[in-house]
Amino acid sequence: SAVISQKPSRDxxxxxxxxxxxxxxDSQVTMxxxxxxxxxxxxxxxxxxxxxxxxxxxxxxxxxxxPISRPNLTFSTLTVSNMSPExxxxxxxxxxxxxxxxxxxxxxxxxxxxxx
Amino acid sequence: QQQVKQSPQSLxxxxxxxxxxxxxxxxxxxxxxxxxxxxxxKGPALLIAIRPDVSEKKxxxxxxxxxxxxxxxxxxIMDSQPGDSATYFCAASGGIGANNLFFxxxxxxxVIP
Numbered sequence: 001s002a003v004i005s006q007k008p009s010r011d012x013x014x015x016x017x018x019x020x021x022x023x024x025x026d027s028q029v030t031m032x033x034x035x036x037x038x039x040x041x042x043x044x045x046x047x048x049x050x051x052x053x054x055x056x057x058x059x060x061x062x063x064x065x066x067p068i069s070r071p072n073l074t075f076s077t078l079t080v081s082n083m084s085p086e087x088x089x090x091x092x093x094x095x096x097x098x099x100x101x102x103x104x105x106x107x108x109x110x111x112x113x114x115x116x
Numbered sequence: 117q118q119q120v121k122q123s124p125q126s127l128x129x130x131x132x133x134x135x136x137x138x139x140x141x142x143x144x145x146x147x148x149x150x151x152x153x154x155x156x157x158k159g160p161a162l163l164i165a166i167r168p169d170v171s172e173k174k175x176x177x178x179x180x181x182x183x184x185x186x187x188x189x190x191x192x193i194m195d196s197q198p199g200d201s202a203t204y205f206c207a208a209s210g211g212i213g214a215n216n217l218f219f220x221x222x223x224x225x226x227v228i229p
Binding site: 006041042043044045058092094104107108110 | 162165205216
């Protein structure tokens, strides 16, 4: 299974600032995914990041708020911009491995963000 | 709109009991149904997954039951242990070009020694 490292593991930020979350995978993957898990709630896909192209954002998420970089096949960053307390969540990086009939989605440990 | 509905929200069982968590979906294009286990401070970890060509899948103490006609699937944990205490999420994905995995709202399981 893929080993996914996320940094930072947690942060407390001031309103109006930005935070960049890093995700490193121990193997090359085509697609990386960024999810948000709001307190006590389920996971919601923010965007899909492909190497060499623009990230694809899900409904309700925009590039200006959550810019994503994908410079190579093992690394991605998600920036939470101009933060407000509503952005307090766990942000999770994930990758998919395996064939269509046996694919698996693996998650990093997440970044717990608190915005004051 | 919640694509995958999960119940119950929380569950408490005695050690050795068999907790059952249920999920339902509407989108008939879904063809992949995983379950994830999440401990506090950790990311979700894939536990077991099923595709609609089978009605049941077992891996160790974990069993998925799948009812395609009812569009429901459930997780059973046999001989549950205190170490199984965690939040469990069901999920579903599928369809042309599907990248998105839709998660249920989660079930917080507590296994009492």
